[in-house]
Amino acid sequence: MTATRVPQEERTRAMRARLLEATVELLVERGFAGTSTTLVSERAGVSRGAQLHHFPTKNDLVLAAVEHLTVVRGAELSAAAAALPGGPRRTRAVLRMLGDHFTSPVFTAALELWVAARTDATLLAAVAPLEQRVGRETHRLTVDVLGADESRPGVRELVQATLDLVRGLGLAATITDDASRRRRILDRWADVLDTRLQEAS
Template sequence: MPAASTRVPQQERSRATQARLLEATVECLVEHGWSGTTTTVVAARAGVSRGAQLHHYPTKAALVTAAVTHLTERRAVELRTEAAALPAGPRRLDRVVDLLAAAFTGPLFVAALELWVAARTDAELRGALVPLEARVGREMHRLTVELLGVDERRPGVREAVQATLDLLRGLGVANLLSDDSARRAALLHTWKRQLAALLTPDAGPPTPGSVRPH
């Protein structure tokens, strides 16, 4: 009994330590970029010893990919929770796109972008990141289908969903360089109308002049 009673708190402490390290990693990536995010800096920010950090994540690549995995899973849960409160009907699509657009401008996206750029010249990071990004991409696609409530077996639906994610990712990158909120809002407004037409059964393509930004 004593061994069992002490094992649970130890496991809880271990999970808490890992969570602090993962949160601190993303914060460091956002604030300092890839080059400034060292394992020493992360451990100090998380308030854990270097030994504890190395025990859980022996390399920088292992640490950052674990952080992205952890926060991606958490963000997916948050998106589902937020989407559950959205109204049904035609306005739901607009709100879902807004939720997804926000996901491509938050801290997790900024941290992931730092890793994408760094992976171009870092073979170890690239080896860890490529399969992770493939999995995250598939999960984000499935989540978008789920939130929109569409049938991916219908022709064109898969492509419309992926085009939405690609557009939002591109707008997220552009948002890092300039705050052109009016242009961004106009593009999103136009795409929402296009997407609604693409996802509505037998609606056909939107007619010229039927879609215009605010």
Template sequence: MRQRLLDATVECLVERGWSGTSTTLVSERAGVSRGAQLHHFPSKSALVLAAVEHLADVRGVELREAAAALPSGDRRTRAVLGVLADHFTSPVFTAALELWVAARTDPELHEAVGPLEQRIGRETHRWAVELLGVDEARPGVRELVQATLDLVRGLGLATTITDDTRRRARILDEWARVLDDRFQAGADRP
């Protein structure tokens, strides 16, 4: 039941946004009673935060699985960028974006979203370092990893308005070349 509620919440956030998502709509979509929904999640904020956190955990598993299929050598950086771009164009990102916008003017939601986003941001940064196989102790590497995440996040944001697939691919191709040059053609990699 909890899983159905979480899945229905994400679907509503993606389809209808924060303002169009209600606990009643989520309960109906999940096929559970309003009382059962309230038992698990006493407020809309609690429900939505749990759903986004759950999706982030699921996406973390998906990222680890995708990492196993990544090539080594020259094509690895571009493949990693593709995995990260997929993450930032997924329903997880869309749902999180709805929360960010709503939290800007909702103090209760803002207080709850901040720590969740910090945790997810740290985990995503750690995944990027791991997938790229770089050493953050080297000068500038941490900043390049963060710039990469900022880049793919921005590309994900652009995709919410229009299909930006072709432009995104060209940008990621070029950024992969920049990273490979900076990381000395894979010298950082184990």
């Protein structure tokens, strides 16, 4: 019995993953309003019946995609942080890593969910706590990779200002992507951060 159940569980897991990945792709390409369960099942190569069995409504599907996005975003950031260089240009590398994260397709999909959740109480109830968790984890990771001491006055606010800056630049990039402008701003902010963090140490 176990020998037949495990492959079925694996197939089910793979099918759910395809559905969630297709949902994220469609959120990026078509937005929340343009994403439908029919399009998702077609994109994932999953029968409509199988998709409805696991996710009976669009909100069920999107809420599962929110959880999936949370895991993907955390894994992407952790992997990028592990690859950061040391040395005098580390702060610039940290900011470019964050800038890349907040202009990635995963961020764009998350943004679609934020906008939709503003007027959908059910979606908001699922999105808000997950976003708070992602925010805490991203803040903690940023503190770690910058080597910032938040027990010093003003350091926590500097870290949060950094995250607000890169998030804002990511939001702007959804309208018009000006990578060279973003790079100049982040390089200048790196100088400010290096100075202020040294003063606080």
